[in-house]
Amino acid sequence: MLPTPKKFFVTAGSAEGKNHLNAFDNALLKGRIGNLNLMRVTSILPPGVQYCPDLEIPPGSLVPTAYGYIISDVPGELIAAAVGVGFSKDSFGVIMEFSGKCGKEEAEKAIENMLKEAFETRGMELVGTKIASAEHRVEKIGCALAAVPLWY
Amino acid sequence: MLPTPKKFFVTAGSAEGKNHLNAFDNALLKGRIGNLNLMRVTSILPPGVQYCPDLEIPPGSLVPTAYGYIISDVPGELIAAAVGVGFSKDSFGVIMEFSGKCGKEEAEKAIENMLKEAFETRGMELVGTKIASAEHRVEKIGCALAAVPLWY
Amino acid sequence: MLPTPKKFFVTAGSAEGKNHLNAFDNALLKGRIGNLNLMRVTSILPPGVQYCPDLEIPPGSLVPTAYGYIISDVPGELIAAAVGVGFSKDSFGVIMEFSGKCGKEEAEKAIENMLKEAFETRGMELVGTKIASAEHRVEKIGCALAAVPLWY
Numbered sequence: 001m002l003p004t005p006k007k008f009f010v011t012a013g014s015a016e017g018k019n020h021l022n023a024f025d026n027a028l029l030k031g032r033i034g035n036l037n038l039m040r041v042t043s044i045l046p047p048g049v050q051y052c053p054d055l056e057i058p059p060g061s062l063v064p065t066a067y068g069y070i071i072s073d074v075p076g077e078l079i080a081a082a083v084g085v086g087f088s089k090d091s092f093g094v095i096m097e098f099s100g101k102c103g104k105e106e107a108e109k110a111i112e113n114m115l116k117e118a119f120e121t122r123g124m125e126l127v128g129t130k131i132a133s134a135e136h137r138v139e140k141i142g143c144a145l146a147a148v149p150l151w152y
Numbered sequence: 153m154l155p156t157p158k159k160f161f162v163t164a165g166s167a168e169g170k171n172h173l174n175a176f177d178n179a180l181l182k183g184r185i186g187n188l189n190l191m192r193v194t195s196i197l198p199p200g201v202q203y204c205p206d207l208e209i210p211p212g213s214l215v216p217t218a219y220g221y222i223i224s225d226v227p228g229e230l231i232a233a234a235v236g237v238g239f240s241k242d243s244f245g246v247i248m249e250f251s252g253k254c255g256k257e258e259a260e261k262a263i264e265n266m267l268k269e270a271f272e273t274r275g276m277e278l279v280g281t282k283i284a285s286a287e288h289r290v291e292k293i294g295c296a297l298a299a300v301p302l303w304y
Numbered sequence: 305m306l307p308t309p310k311k312f313f314v315t316a317g318s319a320e321g322k323n324h325l326n327a328f329d330n331a332l333l334k335g336r337i338g339n340l341n342l343m344r345v346t347s348i349l350p351p352g353v354q355y356c357p358d359l360e361i362p363p364g365s366l367v368p369t370a371y372g373y374i375i376s377d378v379p380g381e382l383i384a385a386a387v388g389v390g391f392s393k394d395s396f397g398v399i400m401e402f403s404g405k406c407g408k409e410e411a412e413k414a415i416e417n418m419l420k421e422a423f424e425t426r427g428m429e430l431v432g433t434k435i436a437s438a439e440h441r442v443e444k445i446g447c448a449l450a451a452v453p454l455w456y
Binding site for chain 3: 002003017018019021022024025026028029034035036037038039040058059060061062063064151152
């Protein structure tokens with residue numbers, strides 16, 4: 001089997017780029033995850049993982065990551081992305097991602113509501129959250145993203 | 153290298169949610185795969201894998217999975233998703249996914265045609281299929297999904 | 305942790321199909337990667353990887369892959385996809401993907417510009433590139449794709 005991750009952190013970033021993919025790449029760099037091979041996952045924090053905000057991951061590593069992002073080429077538009085980790089008392093957690101044409105406060109509020117619903121549906125108690133968000137006012141082409149990298 | 157999966161099952165589910173991602177999450181839970189970290193793959197059943205319909209996978213595991221889904225916020229709309237595994241006699245199989253604004257019978261029929269084309273293109277004989285599907289009549293925000301998790 | 309890839313190649317292909325997913329599947333087959341389980345990654349060439357254009361990967365393997373594609377059902381439309389790997393002198397490289405309604409020359413030019421920006425943003429010197437592209441004139445439903453599979 002693939003090894004289950006043991007560590008995580010949360011991050012967010014936003015940036016301009018000369019095209020959509022470079023804007024995405026630049027936002028990843030702002031979030032300190034631009035030199036990794038992110039492998040997108042849906043979206044569970046394995047039981048017992050450790051929060052490691054200063055984790056250094058070697059370039060090119062394969063990193064299971066839950067993330068959300070938005071790219072816009074509408075000058076003046078406000079965009080935001082947020083991720084949230086919801087913790088249970090003694091079991092796994094749930095990760096939610098949001099992105100939209102709004103500010104970071106609205107994005108964070110959306111994440112909180114999404115985590116509440118995710119825990120209610122599972123019949124689990126939500127004992128804490130950790131949220132990261134970024135907002136961006138588009139100049140030409142901009143990206144906002146937020147991510148929860150999982151690591152070992 | 154990453155270890156090649158040895159087991160699989162097929163599943164499907166549908167649900168409402170207060171927003172798009174929670175609808176997706178709730179449909180995953182209905183399909184018994186909501187507490188996993190699905191890593192999306194294109195779409196081959198490795199040779200020699202075993203069908204294990206009652207597989208229990210620990211929460212938070214990284215699970216290579218082929219899946220299709222549709223989310224709709226149009227009340228009254230009928231949506232469906234289907235997956236199908238096509239088996240060869242003694243080699244690998246092919247997985248196809250479908251989702252659309254239709255019922256599950258139409259989704260399953262689409263999958264059968266897709267598998268036929270996939271085997272024809274490869275010059276392989278299709279000796280059997282295993283299909284899972286779900287349909288959903290949208291109330292506010294609904295999701296239908298179908299998946300083939302691969303495991304060890 | 306997941307093992308970091310040690311080898312790579314670049315490929316591209318295009319094809320028709322009776323529906324969108326079969327067109328994608330057929331284009332993967334044209335690119336010699338249709339019998340693999342591609343796991344999409346963002347988009348770094350790990351340091352020290354080896355270029356292996358004739359790599360044979362067993363069917364059903366889980367293959368971390370950066371790829372771009374476009375599917376069109378507009379008869380007569382010209383579509384193209386390209387990938388490019390940008391190399392640094394002695395560190396990791398960067399992979400960029402592009403797809404659009406254009407020919408392969410335009411797609412390749414876009415990739416070159418994207419790689420330049422990716423290296424400028426990182427303050428790294430771009431010492432070489434390797435590019436693959438495919439174009440396709442749509443008959444009924446067509447797909448063009450380009451990919452950088454990473455392997456061991």
